[in-house]
Amino acid sequence: MVIINNEVDNDNTALSVSGLTKAFGGQIVLHDISLNLKQGEVVLLRGENGSGKTTLVNILTGNLEPDKGEIQLNINGNKENFSWPRQWWKEINPFDHFTPERLVWEGVGRVWQDIRLFPTMSTLENVMVSSPRQHGENPVLALISNKAKSENRQNEKISSEWLSKLGLGDRLDSSCDKISLGQMKRVAIARAIQAGAKILFLDEPLSGLDNSGISEVMKYLETIARESAITIVIVEHVFNIPTILKFASTVWTLSNGKVQINKAHEIMENTVNNGNHLHDLLRQIAGDKGTIYTEQLPNGAKLTVANTDSLKESQTALEVKDLVIKRGIRTVIDGLSLTLKAGHLYLLEAPNGWGKSSLLDVIAGIHPSESGRIILRGEEINSLPTYSRIKKGITYLRSQQSVFTSLSVEEQRRLAKTEGRLFGNTLNCKTKGGNLSGGEKQKLSIEMLPESDIYLLDEPMIGLDDEALKSFIKTVKNLIYKSKTILTAVPNVNFKREKLCCTIINNI
Amino acid sequence: MNYILHLLIYLDIYIIITLSLNLLIGYSGLFQLAHAAYYGIGAYTTALLMVRLGWGFIPSIISSIFVTGGLSLFVSLPAWRFRKDYFVILSLAMQVAIYSLLYNWIDLTNGPFGITGIPRPSIFGYQINTLFKMFSLSTALTLICGTIVFILLRSPWGRVLNAMRDDELAARGLGKNTRLFKVQAFFIACAMVAIAGSLYATYVSYIDPTSFTLDESILMISMIIVGGTGNFRGPIVGALTLIAIPEILRFLYIPDAIAANIRLLIYGLLIITMVHLRPQGLAGKYRFK
Numbered sequence: 001m002v003i004i005n006n007e008v009d010n011d012n013t014a015l016s017v018s019g020l021t022k023a024f025g026g027q028i029v030l031h032d033i034s035l036n037l038k039q040g041e042v043v044l045l046r047g048e049n050g051s052g053k054t055t056l057v058n059i060l061t062g063n064l065e066p067d068k069g070e071i072q073l074n075i076n077g078n079k080e081n082f083s084w085p086r087q088w089w090k091e092i093n094p095f096d097h098f099t100p101e102r103l104v105w106e107g108v109g110r111v112w113q114d115i116r117l118f119p120t121m122s123t124l125e126n127v128m129v130s131s132p133r134q135h136g137e138n139p140v141l142a143l144i145s146n147k148a149k150s151e152n153r154q155n156e157k158i159s160s161e162w163l164s165k166l167g168l169g170d171r172l173d174s175s176c177d178k179i180s181l182g183q184m185k186r187v188a189i190a191r192a193i194q195a196g197a198k199i200l201f202l203d204e205p206l207s208g209l210d211n212s213g214i215s216e217v218m219k220y221l222e223t224i225a226r227e228s229a230i231t232i233v234i235v236e237h238v239f240n241i242p243t244i245l246k247f248a249s250t251v252w253t254l255s256n257g258k259v260q261i262n263k264a265h266e267i268m269e270n271t272v273n274n275g276n277h278l279h280d281l282l283r284q285i286a287g288d289k290g291t292i293y294t295e296q297l298p299n300g301a302k303l304t305v306a307n308t309d310s311l312k313e314s315q316t317a318l319e320v321k322d323l324v325i326k327r328g329i330r331t332v333i334d335g336l337s338l339t340l341k342a343g344h345l346y347l348l349e350a351p352n353g354w355g356k357s358s359l360l361d362v363i364a365g366i367h368p369s370e371s372g373r374i375i376l377r378g379e380e381i382n383s384l385p386t387y388s389r390i391k392k393g394i395t396y397l398r399s400q401q402s403v404f405t406s407l408s409v410e411e412q413r414r415l416a417k418t419e420g421r422l423f424g425n426t427l428n429c430k431t432k433g434g435n436l437s438g439g440e441k442q443k444l445s446i447e448m449l450p451e452s453d454i455y456l457l458d459e460p461m462i463g464l465d466d467e468a469l470k471s472f473i474k475t476v477k478n479l480i481y482k483s484k485t486i487l488t489a490v491p492n493v494n495f496k497r498e499k500l501c502c503t504i505i506n507n508i
Numbered sequence: 509m510n511y512i513l514h515l516l517i518y519l520d521i522y523i524i525i526t527l528s529l530n531l532l533i534g535y536s537g538l539f540q541l542a543h544a545a546y547y548g549i550g551a552y553t554t555a556l557l558m559v560r561l562g563w564g565f566i567p568s569i570i571s572s573i574f575v576t577g578g579l580s581l582f583v584s585l586p587a588w589r590f591r592k593d594y595f596v597i598l599s600l601a602m603q604v605a606i607y608s609l610l611y612n613w614i615d616l617t618n619g620p621f622g623i624t625g626i627p628r629p630s631i632f633g634y635q636i637n638t639l640f641k642m643f644s645l646s647t648a649l650t651l652i653c654g655t656i657v658f659i660l661l662r663s664p665w666g667r668v669l670n671a672m673r674d675d676e677l678a679a680r681g682l683g684k685n686t687r688l689f690k691v692q693a694f695f696i697a698c699a700m701v702a703i704a705g706s707l708y709a710t711y712v713s714y715i716d717p718t719s720f721t722l723d724e725s726i727l728m729i730s731m732i733i734v735g736g737t738g739n740f741r742g743p744i745v746g747a748l749t750l751i752a753i754p755e756i757l758r759f760l761y762i763p764d765a766i767a768a769n770i771r772l773l774i775y776g777l778l779i780i781t782m783v784h785l786r787p788q789g790l791a792g793k794y795r796f797k
Contacts, residue, residue, distance in 0.1 A: 061681070101684060101686075104680075104681065112681070118670065119674055120670065121670055128664075129664070129670075129671045130682040130683075131664075137684075139663075142659065143656060143659055195682040196683065
């Protein structure tokens with residue numbers, strides 16, 4: 001991988017923020033934040049769950065207005081100044097609102113954490129639609145102007161070239177919900193740049209990606225940073241921070257509503273050992289008596305298994321026999337068989353698009369299987385609905401953070417009958433689910449899991465900060481010691497644990 | 509022959525209506541329940557101008573297009589803030605309000621008695637006084653409207669509407685002024701339905717508010733659901749299917765007393781079946797590979 005450390009020497013400030021303050025329901029998330037973003041700079045924005053990373057990005061991309069403060073933009077010589085609290089005459093002027101589209105016109109773009117491509121459109125149309133100032137967007141000109149038509153053809157050509165450059169030349173007509181996650185993220189970046197972004201905010205561009213997806217996206221980001229001189233701000237969570245640090249020049253760390261600014265090399269040494277939690281977890285579970293071994297599954301996936309005592313006889317908790325899963329006309333999993341035993345942790349690592357989430361969905365009864373059997377403690381459960389499977393002892397954490405947006409944290413805990421607070425008092429009881437940050441939603445989803453015999457966890461650690469990860473790992477360990485079964489699915493990312501998983505290590 | 513021509517004129521009118529409604533529901537994701545009301549405004553504007561002021565067909569229909577398009581602001585401006593279910597309720601309120609206005613503003617609309625004696629169209633002195641001529645006019649207007657919709661939907665404008673339907677915030681995040689696009693989509697759809705209204709008024713010579721009720725809006729929506737939303741063929745197939753059903757029932761010798769109920773029953777069953785088995789409609793767009 002080519003490493004770029006964009007040391008920015010000039011004093012060309014593209015975005016300047018001063019005194020920015022934002023509170024939600026009396027809780028101050030950002031307090032008197034002041035920042036400068038120089039042209040061509042690559043910034044990593046990090047912080048614990050709920051520290052306000054997404055709030056800051058939302059404000060700087062026009063999706064949220066701060067309570068107080070000032071934002072100055074200076075892109076390509078165009079200066080724009082926004083300040084809060086806003087005067088009443090600006091509030092009633094419909095042409096002077098602080099909106100996402102207005103900031104895009106100024107050159108500020110965004111790639112969303114959940115990507116948000118237009119699913120009914122092809123990859124080519126997704127890029128074409130983002131081109132700014134097209135004559136054909138005026139319905140009258142679209143009907144009568146030849147210029148609009150020729151401009152549209154030109155736009156199609158440029159967009160095709162963009163996508164070919166990204167290695168998506170053969171997927172121009174593919175629907176955006178039929179391509180892999182890595183390809184979706186590349187289309188999203190291409191779309192934002194095509195829309196004219198000179199400052200690009202990327203919200204967790206590497207989350208959920210496997211090895212090849214990460215290298216695809218990083219390669220492309222390096223290219224655009226080098227060739228297009230685009231200023232980039234990347235929000236990432238703990239696992240991917242070392243990858244981003246190789247590329248970033250500056251680090252903004254949010255904590256207690258304040259921001260700390262460092263050079264990337266100052267942070268590097270402190271974080272290189274992060275992202276090793278699963279490795280530690282497997283080793284800790286195996287301890288002195290247990291074993292860790294790896295089974296190869298079809299299509300590049302592998303299942304790493306850890307138990308606490310290799311001599312102890314374990315009962316079969318769940319069996320999957322000859323399972324075939326289809327999504328639409330595509331066969332996702334073709335004839336998979338698995339046996340899960342009590343007191344074992346199963347780590348399913350597979351590339352994006354392998355069907356990890358589909359497999360867990362089918363075991364939990366959310367989607368039907370095409371054929372095959374699912375046997376829970378000797379009883380076939382294929383025909384049972386999800387709620388019956390949960391009653392029989394299967395608990396499922398879906399990869400999409402499953403919280404109720406209109407209920408408060410406290411109400412959701414009561415609904416789930418959660419007694420303990422797994423992550424201490426890090427969540428504000430009165431906050432509504434919809435106002436929680438990504439990491440906080442994940443914490444609450446984990447807290448709400450009912451006690452059970454078999455836990456299906458789809459990417460459970462996504463979005464969790466260091467402290468939350470430690471609490472989560474401790475809980476997983478306790479569950480395994482209580483002879484529970486855990487099947488957790490993650491993309492096959494090249495953590496240090498991979499070395500461990502690839503060889504059979506017997507700790508006895 | 510006259511019966512066939514009569515049906516074809518109705519088909520033309522409903523194709524214009526469904527093409528315009530599809531622009532809102534299928535392409536922009538704006539579930540408009542007040543389309544029959546705007547159809548009524550179009551019909552009443554043309555009828556009033558022709559009957560009360562003695563205007564010709566062409567100035568009347570042009571005025572009707574602009575009046576109805578202008579009044580679309582009553583739905584398109586609230587659509588800036590009201591989304592999804594809230595917008596449906598808002599458009600329902602608009603449908604009821606406009607219907608009540610047509611029914612109760614007796615000085616202007618003659619209330620429940622309607623407007624009678626609407627003259628047949630005359631274009632530059634050429635009288636449209638036979639069924640065939642009327643059919644030719646309605647087909648010509650349908651072709652014009654169809655061509656406009658066809659070009660618009662393949663233009664960057666149509667692409668932005670699709671993007672707005674899929675994810676409005678993401679579209680705004682690419683610099684698209686979705687508020688402006690909503691206003692334009694409503695203006696064009698309502699202007700087009702005004703053409704259908706004008707054709708209807710001049711064809712049947714008599715209009716009253718009962719032709720523009722919520723039931724009529726639901727029939728229009730049924731047509732595009734059965735045919736398929738979000739594609740060009742869907743509204744045409746839907747209009748054809750739902751116009752054909754009552755006519756086919758005529759040949760089944762069902763007593764008149766229950767024929768209307770059976771028709772409603774078939775509509776209902778058809779919609780449930782379509783939504784369940786083929787949500788993309790009879791002529792629905794097939795997904796990308």
